[in-house]
Amino acid sequence: MDESPGTPSQDGSDTVNPALDPDSTGPEPEPAPEPVSTVEKEAWHDVSQPRRSLVWFILCLAIAEAIHFGLRQVRTVPQTDFEAAAKHVREHMGQRDLVVSAPSWTSPRLRQALGDAMTFSSSTPNDLAAYERIWVMIIRGARHPYQPTHPTDFVQRFGRVRLQQWELGPSPVLFNFVDHMAQAKAEIVTNGKTLPCHRTPRSNHRAGLGAGAMAPEQILQCDRERPWLWVGSTVMEDLELKGRHCIWQHPAGLEPIRVQWNNIPLGDRIVLYGGIYHDHEIKELGNDTQIAVRVNGQEVGRMIHRDGDGNKRSVIQTRPLEQAKQHPDQRGNVAIEVTAADPHLRSFCWNATVRLGHPERDHHGTN
Amino acid sequence: MEPTKRKQRSHAIRAKFLDHLLGAGIAAVYVGILLATSHELAMNRDEGFYAVAAERYGAWMELAWTNWEHASEPNVIAQYWSYNHEHPGLMKGAFALSLLAHKHLGWFQDATTAIRFPGMLCGGLMLWLLYIFGSRIHGRAAGIAAAFAFATIPRVFYHAHLDCFDIPIAFFLTWTTYAYWRALKNPNWTFLVAIAFGLALATKHNAWILPGVFLIHWIWVVAIELQLRRRRPDNRPSTFTPRTVVPWWLIGIAVLGPPIFVLSWPWLWDHTWSRFVWYVKFHTNHVHYSTMYLGENLTKPPFPVSLPWLLTAFTVPATILAFAGFSIIRRSRSWLPKKLTIGIPTLFIPLSVPDRRRTDVLLIGTMLAPLVVISLPSTPIFGGTKHWIASYAPLALFAGFLFAxxxxxxxxxxxxxxxxxFCKVKYATALVGFPILCMVPSTLEVVHSHPLGLAHYGFLSSGVAGAADKGMNRQYWGYTHGQVTRWLASHLPDGGRVWPCDATHKSWEMMHESNLLPKNIRLAHHMDQADYILVHHEDHFAEVEFQAWVTTGTVQPAHVLTYEGVPIVSIYAGKSKPSVAPH
Structure with missing residues (x-):
C-alpha cells in the first residue's frame, strides 16, 4: 500500500516530500479536490492513506465487540438457575451445612434464592470450623476462597450455575457465643463499682452510610448517658467491608465492660475474632482495644486489637487438649472484658466459638 | 468583487450554512433522544442538590424580576444563593430558568425534565460543536464520526441526561478550545475565546487548567514559527502574522473571564474575594470519595495513577478507543520530536505533517490534561469517569479523523x-458496510447501558460481570432506584414507606412529581419503620445491607435488580411484609 503523499527514502531515513515538510515555509497546501465544503480540511491535508491491515484490524475488533456484547446477554445467569440449585440444596441441607456462592458479588442472588435457610452467621462466616459440609454455587468458572482443594463430593449443573459440595469432616465447635447472646449477662465497671447492663429495646434506629452497626431489637444497655455502651449481637462491617456477625461491646475506658456466659462447655480453646467498625478503623486513631478472656474468673488469654488489624483472630487455650479430651463435658463460666485507654470510636465487635479437638479445622478456609 | 471570487464566497457561505444546519440537526436529534429517554432515570444525589438550588435560584429570579432593588440586597442574595455555593451559578441558573419556563409556560412534561433540559442542550451543542470542529480539521466524515463517537460513549449518554455540570463543562471547554484554535489564525475569534472561557469558569472549576494547556500549546506553536522565520526570513509570511503571534486569547480570557464568572454568580457579588477564596479552597481541599478499584476500596490518597486510564479503557467502547488510539499513533510523527521517531518505520508511524496551528498538539493536550490531573497523587480522590469526561471530546475527534x-x-x-x-455491489457494500460495522458496537452498548449508565462496563472489562469480577466500582450517586419503582408500586398497591439508601429526599420527591413512583409510596425516615428497604450495591454501602439484615431479621432480599446478572439494588421486606413467596 502506498504511503502517499509523503514517502520515505530508500535508505529508510525520514525524508519527506519537501512540499509537505512541516518546517517548510512554503504556502500551505490547497484544500483537497474532494467534493467537500470549503470549510472542510482547514488543518490537515496530508495524512497518509491507512493500511489495509489497520482497517481489517478495526473491523475485526468491531465485530468481536459486537459478538462479545451478544454473548454477554446470552450468558447472563437467570435467577431461575440459582433457584433450581437452591431447591436442590434445600432438599439435602443439613444443620451444619454452609452455602456460599462464587464470585462473591453473586451473594445477593444466592440469598434471594436461599436466604430463608441461611443465618447471619452462615452469611458471614469467619472460618469453616462450625460447618461439616459446604455447598458452593459457582458461575463464570469462579472459585470461592472457602472451596476445599480436595475433590468435590457432588457436582451438578443447574443451567449456568454449577453446584458443588464437599464434606469437611466433624466440627470442633461446641459453643458459639453470638448465637447464645440471650443467655449472656453484661456489666460495666465504673469507678471500681460493678453495675449491671439492663436488657432493653434498642433506642438508636440510625441507619445509613457511616451509621455503623445497627443495634438488635433487644440490647444490654450499660450506660444511658453513653448510648453506644451497649452489648448485643449485630452484623458489623469490618475493615475489608465484609459483614461480621458479632457481639458489639464498645469499651468504656480502662475499666471493663464485661459480658459473661455461665455454665457453658469449655472445650480446649476459644477462637476469638474481633474488629472495629470500618469507618472508625480507617481513621487510624491509634487507640488499642484490649480483650481479656476469663474462664471461671481467671484470665486465660488476651487479644490486643490495633488499627489495621481488621477482623483479627486469636486462639486462646482454656485447658490442655489432653485434659479436655478426658473431660469433654466440663463446663464453666466464660467472661469477655473489653477495655481501651482511649475508647473514642473503638466500636469493637467480636465473635468467638468454644472448640474441642480437630485444630486443623481452625485454619480451614480462614477468611 | 470579481465574479469568480463572488461565486467562491457564496459557495463558502452556503457550505458553512449547510454544515451548521447539519450540526444543528445532529444536536436536535440527540436532545430529542435524551428527552425521550430521561423519564425512567431517577435523579441521582447531585442532581437532587442542584434541583433544590434551581428552585431557590429560580425564586430569587422571580423576585429580581418584580423587585430588583430588594433582590440585589446582599442579605437577600445570601438567603437564596448560599445554598450549594461550592459550584458556580451559570448552569444552576440555567436549570432555574428552565424550571421557570415549565412553571409559567408549561414547556416541559414535568419539572424533572425542565431542570435537566439545559444539561441535555449542552449535550446536543457538544455534538454540533464536535461536528464543526472535526469537519474543519479533517472533513465532514470526521465531524460526523466524532459526534457519533462522543454521543455513543455510554457514560457520556448517561451524563448528558442530567442537571449536572459534567457535560456542560465538557462542552464549554471544547468550545473554548475550538475558539482558541480559530483565534490562532483569525484574532477576531479572541472575543469568543474569552466569552467561552468565562462561561466555562462559570460552569465548573475544571476550567482552571485550560489556560495552562493553551499556554503550552501556544509557546510550542510560536517557538516553531519564530524558528522558521529566523531560518528563512525571505519566505512569504505564513498563517501567522505579527498580529496573531501576540497572545490575544490570553489577554482576552484574563480580561473577560473573571467578570463573566462573577457576574453570572450572584453569590460572589458581595464579599467577592473571601467567597472566591473559600470556593477555591473547597475544591483544592476536596473530601475524598470512596471508590472501588480493582478490588480495593480507596478512601485515601494517593490514588492509583492508572485509575482514570483503566476506567476509560473499561467504559469507552473498544472500537472508539481503537479508532482514536490508531489515529493518534498515525499522527504522532507530526508532533513528536523528530528524535523520537527516527528509526521507526512508517509501517508503524506513517508520515504526517503538522499544520501551522499544531492541531495535534492542542487536541492531545486537551485530551490528556483532565486525565493527568486526576492521575496526580495530590489530587483529591474522585472515582467517576465524569471528572475527566472532557477528555472524551478530543478523543472522539481523533476517532473521527481515522474513520474519515x-x-x-x-x-x-x-x-x-x-x-x-458485482464490482458495484462490492463497492456499495464496502461504502455502507464499513460505517455500519463501526457504529454497531457502541450503538449496542449505549442502548444497553441505559438507564444504568454508571454501572455499565464494556468489551475490555468483559462487560458488567467482568468488571464485578475485577472488583470495579458497581455504581455511585444512588440513582438506580428508578429501576425498582415498578416493583415497589406492584408490591405496595396501597402505598407504604421505603427506606431509600443512597437516594436523596429530593430524588424521591422528583420521582413523585414526574409520576415515576406513586405518591403514596413515601420515604421512611427510620429503617425499622419501612415496608421495604433499598440497598444500592456499592461496596462501601455494605454496612447498609447489614443494617437491613439486623432490622428485618433476614439475609434474604425480596427482590434483586441485576444488570448482566450483577446485583445493583437489593430490596429487603420490612417486618410487616412477607420477604418472598414461600418455596
Whole structure:
C-alpha cells in the first residue's frame, strides 16, 4: 500500500516530500479536490492513506465487540438457575451445612434464592470450623476462597450455575457465643463499682452510610448517658467491608465492660475474632482495644486489637487438649472484658466459638 | 468583487450554512433522544442538590424580576444563593430558568425534565460543536464520526441526561478550545475565546487548567514559527502574522473571564474575594470519595495513577478507543520530536505533517490534561469517569479523523479496486458496510447501558460481570432506584414507606412529581419503620445491607435488580411484609 503523499527514502531515513515538510515555509497546501465544503480540511491535508491491515484490524475488533456484547446477554445467569440449585440444596441441607456462592458479588442472588435457610452467621462466616459440609454455587468458572482443594463430593449443573459440595469432616465447635447472646449477662465497671447492663429495646434506629452497626431489637444497655455502651449481637462491617456477625461491646475506658456466659462447655480453646467498625478503623486513631478472656474468673488469654488489624483472630487455650479430651463435658463460666485507654470510636465487635479437638479445622478456609 | 471570487464566497457561505444546519440537526436529534429517554432515570444525589438550588435560584429570579432593588440586597442574595455555593451559578441558573419556563409556560412534561433540559442542550451543542470542529480539521466524515463517537460513549449518554455540570463543562471547554484554535489564525475569534472561557469558569472549576494547556500549546506553536522565520526570513509570511503571534486569547480570557464568572454568580457579588477564596479552597481541599478499584476500596490518597486510564479503557467502547488510539499513533510523527521517531518505520508511524496551528498538539493536550490531573497523587480522590469526561471530546475527534481517512480511502477505491463481477455491489457494500460495522458496537452498548449508565462496563472489562469480577466500582450517586419503582408500586398497591439508601429526599420527591413512583409510596425516615428497604450495591454501602439484615431479621432480599446478572439494588421486606413467596 502506498504511503502517499509523503514517502520515505530508500535508505529508510525520514525524508519527506519537501512540499509537505512541516518546517517548510512554503504556502500551505490547497484544500483537497474532494467534493467537500470549503470549510472542510482547514488543518490537515496530508495524512497518509491507512493500511489495509489497520482497517481489517478495526473491523475485526468491531465485530468481536459486537459478538462479545451478544454473548454477554446470552450468558447472563437467570435467577431461575440459582433457584433450581437452591431447591436442590434445600432438599439435602443439613444443620451444619454452609452455602456460599462464587464470585462473591453473586451473594445477593444466592440469598434471594436461599436466604430463608441461611443465618447471619452462615452469611458471614469467619472460618469453616462450625460447618461439616459446604455447598458452593459457582458461575463464570469462579472459585470461592472457602472451596476445599480436595475433590468435590457432588457436582451438578443447574443451567449456568454449577453446584458443588464437599464434606469437611466433624466440627470442633461446641459453643458459639453470638448465637447464645440471650443467655449472656453484661456489666460495666465504673469507678471500681460493678453495675449491671439492663436488657432493653434498642433506642438508636440510625441507619445509613457511616451509621455503623445497627443495634438488635433487644440490647444490654450499660450506660444511658453513653448510648453506644451497649452489648448485643449485630452484623458489623469490618475493615475489608465484609459483614461480621458479632457481639458489639464498645469499651468504656480502662475499666471493663464485661459480658459473661455461665455454665457453658469449655472445650480446649476459644477462637476469638474481633474488629472495629470500618469507618472508625480507617481513621487510624491509634487507640488499642484490649480483650481479656476469663474462664471461671481467671484470665486465660488476651487479644490486643490495633488499627489495621481488621477482623483479627486469636486462639486462646482454656485447658490442655489432653485434659479436655478426658473431660469433654466440663463446663464453666466464660467472661469477655473489653477495655481501651482511649475508647473514642473503638466500636469493637467480636465473635468467638468454644472448640474441642480437630485444630486443623481452625485454619480451614480462614477468611 | 470579481465574479469568480463572488461565486467562491457564496459557495463558502452556503457550505458553512449547510454544515451548521447539519450540526444543528445532529444536536436536535440527540436532545430529542435524551428527552425521550430521561423519564425512567431517577435523579441521582447531585442532581437532587442542584434541583433544590434551581428552585431557590429560580425564586430569587422571580423576585429580581418584580423587585430588583430588594433582590440585589446582599442579605437577600445570601438567603437564596448560599445554598450549594461550592459550584458556580451559570448552569444552576440555567436549570432555574428552565424550571421557570415549565412553571409559567408549561414547556416541559414535568419539572424533572425542565431542570435537566439545559444539561441535555449542552449535550446536543457538544455534538454540533464536535461536528464543526472535526469537519474543519479533517472533513465532514470526521465531524460526523466524532459526534457519533462522543454521543455513543455510554457514560457520556448517561451524563448528558442530567442537571449536572459534567457535560456542560465538557462542552464549554471544547468550545473554548475550538475558539482558541480559530483565534490562532483569525484574532477576531479572541472575543469568543474569552466569552467561552468565562462561561466555562462559570460552569465548573475544571476550567482552571485550560489556560495552562493553551499556554503550552501556544509557546510550542510560536517557538516553531519564530524558528522558521529566523531560518528563512525571505519566505512569504505564513498563517501567522505579527498580529496573531501576540497572545490575544490570553489577554482576552484574563480580561473577560473573571467578570463573566462573577457576574453570572450572584453569590460572589458581595464579599467577592473571601467567597472566591473559600470556593477555591473547597475544591483544592476536596473530601475524598470512596471508590472501588480493582478490588480495593480507596478512601485515601494517593490514588492509583492508572485509575482514570483503566476506567476509560473499561467504559469507552473498544472500537472508539481503537479508532482514536490508531489515529493518534498515525499522527504522532507530526508532533513528536523528530528524535523520537527516527528509526521507526512508517509501517508503524506513517508520515504526517503538522499544520501551522499544531492541531495535534492542542487536541492531545486537551485530551490528556483532565486525565493527568486526576492521575496526580495530590489530587483529591474522585472515582467517576465524569471528572475527566472532557477528555472524551478530543478523543472522539481523533476517532473521527481515522474513520474519515478510511472512509475516504474506500470511497476513492484506494483500499480495494472493486473490480470484476458485482464490482458495484462490492463497492456499495464496502461504502455502507464499513460505517455500519463501526457504529454497531457502541450503538449496542449505549442502548444497553441505559438507564444504568454508571454501572455499565464494556468489551475490555468483559462487560458488567467482568468488571464485578475485577472488583470495579458497581455504581455511585444512588440513582438506580428508578429501576425498582415498578416493583415497589406492584408490591405496595396501597402505598407504604421505603427506606431509600443512597437516594436523596429530593430524588424521591422528583420521582413523585414526574409520576415515576406513586405518591403514596413515601420515604421512611427510620429503617425499622419501612415496608421495604433499598440497598444500592456499592461496596462501601455494605454496612447498609447489614443494617437491613439486623432490622428485618433476614439475609434474604425480596427482590434483586441485576444488570448482566450483577446485583445493583437489593430490596429487603420490612417486618410487616412477607420477604418472598414461600418455596
Amino acid at each position: 481517512d478510511i472512509f475516504r480511502a474506500i470511497r476513492q477505491r484506494k483500499l480495494a479496486s472493486f473490480e470484476g463481477k
